[in-house]
Amino acid sequence: MTAPDVRSGHDADDFDVEEVLALVKDSRASGSRRTPAGHGTAPGPEHGDAHGPRDPGHRHRATSWSEARSIAARAGRPRADAVRRNPVSVPLDAALGLVLAAPLAALTDLPSFDTSAMDGWAVAGPGPWDVRGTGVLAGHAAPEALADGEAVRIATGARIPADTTAVLRSEHGRTDDAGHLHATRDVTHGQDIRPRGQECRSGEHLLPLGTLVTPAVLGLAAAAGYDTLTAVPRPRVDVLVLGDELLTEGLPHDGLIRDALGPLLPPWLRALGVEVGAVHRVGDDADALHRAVAGSDADLVVTTGGTAAGPVDHVHPTLRRIGADLLVDGVKVRPGHPMLLAQIADDQHLVGLPGNPLAAVSGLLTLAEPLLRSLADRPSAPTFALPLKDGVHGHPYDTRLVPVVLRGDRAVPLHYNGPAMLRGIAAADALAVVPPGGARPGQETELLGLPWVAGGISACFA
Numbered sequence: 001m002t003a004p005d006v007r008s009g010h011d012a013d014d015f016d017v018e019e020v021l022a023l024v025k026d027s028r029a030s031g032s033r034r035t036p037a038g039h040g041t042a043p044g045p046e047h048g049d050a051h052g053p054r055d056p057g058h059r060h061r062a063t064s065w066s067e068a069r070s071i072a073a074r075a076g077r078p079r080a081d082a083v084r085r086n087p088v089s090v091p092l093d094a095a096l097g098l099v100l101a102a103p104l105a106a107l108t109d110l111p112s113f114d115t116s117a118m119d120g121w122a123v124a125g126p127g128p129w130d131v132r133g134t135g136v137l138a139g140h141a142a143p144e145a146l147a148d149g150e151a152v153r154i155a156t157g158a159r160i161p162a163d164t165t166a167v168l169r170s171e172h173g174r175t176d177d178a179g180h181l182h183a184t185r186d187v188t189h190g191q192d193i194r195p196r197g198q199e200c201r202s203g204e205h206l207l208p209l210g211t212l213v214t215p216a217v218l219g220l221a222a223a224a225g226y227d228t229l230t231a232v233p234r235p236r237v238d239v240l241v242l243g244d245e246l247l248t249e250g251l252p253h254d255g256l257i258r259d260a261l262g263p264l265l266p267p268w269l270r271a272l273g274v275e276v277g278a279v280h281r282v283g284d285d286a287d288a289l290h291r292a293v294a295g296s297d298a299d300l301v302v303t304t305g306g307t308a309a310g311p312v313d314h315v316h317p318t319l320r321r322i323g324a325d326l327l328v329d330g331v332k333v334r335p336g337h338p339m340l341l342a343q344i345a346d347d348q349h350l351v352g353l354p355g356n357p358l359a360a361v362s363g364l365l366t367l368a369e370p371l372l373r374s375l376a377d378r379p380s381a382p383t384f385a386l387p388l389k390d391g392v393h394g395h396p397y398d399t400r401l402v403p404v405v406l407r408g409d410r411a412v413p414l415h416y417n418g419p420a421m422l423r424g425i426a427a428a429d430a431l432a433v434v435p436p437g438g439a440r441p442g443q444e445t446e447l448l449g450l451p452w453v454a455g456g457i458s459a460c461f462a
């Protein structure tokens with residue numbers, strides 16, 4: 001699939017925005033450099049790999065990026081022995097982005113009565129016609145039948161009087177001094193009449209189970225008589241933000257920093273079509289984290305920070321304490337490699353996002369997005385790929401996710417892509433999936449689109 005050209009009209013060398021977008025320069029990333037052993041050069045600290053693995057065994061436990069996504073997607077599907085999440089009845093104005101859990105059948109004929117397709121006159125038989133005094137407007141009760149040789153003014157969408165043979169458009173008729181209507185074009189039988197049931201008959205199958213509810217589906221459902229839709233329930237997510245160092249307002253001071261993920265995650269999750277429940281700041285308090293996880297009844301708990309092995313990294317100990325099943329414990333992806341996925345109850349999961357903000361975004365897209373997509377029964381996102389304008393250093397063993405802007409038919413890597421940086425992703429249209437070893441300039445590279453880019457459907461969820 002080709003990428004949406006969200007920046008058409010901009011030249012790839014249009015550098016007035018370069019400062020803001022911080023495009024990768026050749027001096028920073030000029031394609032994969034190979035070591036004698038055949039591995040790409042590990043990126044320096046500015047490329048997001050300041051730290052080694054958490055422990056010597058970690059690399060062996062870590063899951064490949066694509067396998068991690070598959071595991072997350074599988075975790076969201078009902079197990080063979082489990083009941084599917086019960087469908088819910090959702091008012092139309094809350095159903096956007098859900099998936100139909102029952103086929104949509106018409107509750108009425110469409111149109112539900114013979115309708116005028118144009119403003120003009122309803123006429124009976126051949127002209128000229130006598131014009132009735134009172135016209136017919138849309139939204140009114142059935143008008144009186146026409147006699148042969150009679151016409152009546154009619155509006156688009158109004159009910160057709162019985163015995164009408166055609167509708168004459170206002171621009172195709174004129175009335176003479178005696179008040180008779182003459183056609184200025186040939187009139188064919190039935191012209192500009194939309195007959196009842198032209199689009200569908202009551203009971204007719206309009207859309208299958210599994211259809212994504214788009215704005216157009218909402219419109220069709222309303223037209224076909226629906227006030228509510230039977231849909232797969234919207235997954236519910238609780239967000240737990242860990243870290244004593246986080247401020248919720250003002251400037252950083254005294255070693256404290258602003259919480260970037262509290263503001264970032266809930267709207268991003270909503271853009272993925274989920275309902276965000278609680279957003280709790282639980283500090284670095286192991287008991288508070290345990291209480292918050294144990295007390296959540298959301299389908300998914302997302303934690304931020306505390307995934308590594310520092311003295312106040314409480315996510316792993318908490319998962320052990322509640323007897324969770326670790327499905328993914330570390331992923332071969334940069335940034336974000338300490339991310340994890342655990343099953344914490346029969347129908348409940350936890351995604352642990354690393355605290356570094358871009359690493360958290362990486363975890364969101366790698367683990368939370370596929371899981372939530374499966375929970376919501378939404379089909380896989382279409383994948384797309386573009387050649388990279390510049391080369392990107394690779395990690396020797398791990399996939400890299402690198403923010404890019406789309407310019408014409410190329411993806412331009414952005415420079416500020418370190419794990420603690422949001423400057424690149426905030427300007428980005430997509431994340432490039434850079435394979436281990438790196439990517440050369442011009443290399444076709446898979447892209448993960450961001451939900452709000454190019455007016456994607458997800459933009460409507462927010």
Ligand SMILES: Nc1nc2c(c(=O)[nH]1)N[C@H]1C(S)=C(S)[C@@H](COP(=O)(O)OP(=O)(O)OC[C@H]3O[C@@H](n4cnc5c(N)ncnc54)[C@H](O)[C@@H]3O)O[C@H]1N2
Binds near residue numbers: 051261419
């Ligand atoms: N010895 C090792 N240390 C670290 C490793 C490692 O492999 N061995 N991995 C590093 C990597 S990679 C990452 S990513 C982080 C993951 O750490 P945690 O998930 O435990 O996160 P924290 O330590 O709590 O925070 C990391 C960093 O991010 C800042 N942070 C946290 N939350 C937020 C927030 N909501 N908004 C903005 N910034 C946040 C926090 O202050 C830290 O600077 O571990 C490395 N260490």
Ligand code: MOO
Binds near residue numbers: 335
């Ligand atoms: O540095 Mo860490 O790769 O996960 O952000």
